[in-house]
Amino acid sequence: VPKGVILTHHNFISNVRTCVAMFDITSRDTVLSFLPLSHVLERMVMFAYLYAGTTIAFAESIEAVAQNLIEIKPNIMVSVPRVFEKIYARVMDNILNSSSLKRRIFFWAYRVGKKYAARQLQGEKIPASLKLKRQIAHKLVFSKIIERTGGRVRFFISGGAPLAKDIAEFFYAIGLIIYEGYGLTETAPVLAVNRPGALKFGSVGRPIPEVEIKFAPDGEILARGPNVMKGYYKKEAETREAFEGGWFHTGDIGYLDEDGFLVITDRKKDxxxxxxxxxxxxxxxxxxxxxxxxxxxxxxxxxxxxxxxxxxxxxxxxxxxxxxxxxxxxxxxxxxxxxxxxxxxxxxxxxxxxxxxxxxxxxxxxxxxxxxxxxxxxxxxxxxxxxxxxxxxxxxxxxxxxxxxxxxxxxxxxxxxxxx
Known part of the structure; x- marks a missing residue:
């Protein structure tokens, strides 16, 4: 039986203000929305869009998202991993079915993009020769893929399910950033997220400001912060169980790595x-x-x-x-x-x-x-x-x-x- 989650205005506002500041969302941004507004992630980001004064476009349907991206030319889109998986599969399918010359050019460009991205993420100086190769790779290959997203995307945000590390790295190498995050309905929803200046593939980012994270002996993630729910509607026993020890029990297993990034291994029950x-x-x-x-x-x-x-x-x-x-x-x-x-x-x-x-x-x-x-x-x-x-x-x-x-x-x- 589904549980009703009691979320206060304060729960949502704490997430909204934090996310707007972290991602510098402003009235200059145009966003494309397609996830159900009944879903907590889309509900929170919708509040964030309104708070920041963005221009909001609603996709005609999930099937129309690909076409709507080209029409709307958004700066931001929040999505679930399945959309990125489909884009990745379509790109790779087109490449593998192209001529030998086109395949060689693509994989050369991709190798260049990965080298460039690795140095960029590490904050290392990028040699002039690599910059030139990256410009050529963009012109020959990456720009054509980016055009299919409208050509103006500042970043995507992925949530709701794990995003494969290889897919995140692929998008970053061609010049499209996906910031993966983590949260639950009970936390309104963001607990941790990758963000500008703090991105690590395979992780869901560092905990956001004001959120505390610790771990139970079995590795379960426990959380505390201003975004955590009041409790479950008319379910006192379930609420007491969820807040045993004064921390919210997420039901997810994970760990913080040496750089403070949260890594999710799986749902405890899964x-x-x-x-x-x-x-x-x-x-x-x-x-x-x-x-x-x-x-x-x-x-x-x-x-x-x-x-x-x-x-x-x-x-x-x-x-x-x-x-x-x-x-x-x-x-x-x-x-x-x-x-x-x-x-x-x-x-x-x-x-x-x-x-x-x-x-x-x-x-x-x-x-x-x-x-x-x-x-x-x-x-x-x-x-x-x-x-x-x-x-x-x-x-x-x-x-x-x-x-x-x-x-x-x-x-x-x-x-x-x-x-x-």
Missing amino acids: IIVTSGGKNVAPQAIENLLKTSSYISTVVVLGDRRKFLSALVVPNFEKLETLAREKGWHYTERKELINKPETVDLIKSEIDRACTGLASYERVKRIALLDHDFEIEKGEITPTLKVRRTAIENRYRELIDSLYREESSVSSDDFPSEESK
Whole structure:
């Protein structure tokens, strides 16, 4: 049952004033809004936009965001990682399907951009030769990508779910900054965020002014500050539990690194503990798998099981294009996901993404789905976060089928939804 969160005007105002000051949001800025206004992040930033006197444009729909970016030419946009993942996948897909010459130019430019970005982040002096190469890379490659965002973006902000480090680094290298942050509805919502002058990929930034962070013995993040809620509406027991010891218990696991940046490892309730006693953070693995242009959505499973499995929704736009090119015959998506060629393709993409992971962190079996998860069915939130419990309950029989013959598991055995 959802809990009502009691947030005061003071809770919101503390976040609004802090964020407006940190990001220098002013009346000169034009912003594009597309997240639901019922979501606490978009609600707070909307207050911030109004407080600063910005010009606000509302996207016609999530599907229209790409076109609206070009039309509105915003300076700022707050988004969820899925949007950046799609942009990244589209860019890489276009490059990999281009001519050999264009591929060489792109990857040369990207290497230059990464070198330039690394020195910039470290505050190191940038050699004149590297500056010149960066200007050439911008003209030949980066400017064309930036134009697709309207060409005036000062920065993006990402929240609501973890942003893959590789994707953040990619955008920064081409000249688009994504500041990833962290917070909850109960904290109105920002607790920590990367910001101008304090950016570290793979982290959610340093705690914002007036917010205190400490950690429980199990690594759970505890917070205290002027933005923390009064409590849960008519739920005194849950409120007492959330504020045990005088600090708000976030339910997230993480740590502060040597530079004071907060790193989130996973939701406490989402941590998978295999039957062998290994703790696995599923979101980190899911982010790796979603870097494949053939994978749209993935949910990693395996709590109290011998190995990890996953439900995978292919990127059907990409997969169906490949099927036409290769002459694969099928009449509907259910048939396509059962084709050996599809299974082999997704298997190879997963194997590639899992390179470097420990054996117990690798996905051993998957089920392919012929449809994406839906908000209306309660499988994902309005900000596209996966509702794991709902998905596990809805696909219980399919998931159980992945573990029926555990003693003879092969990494080649990847059943689809229709073969359960």
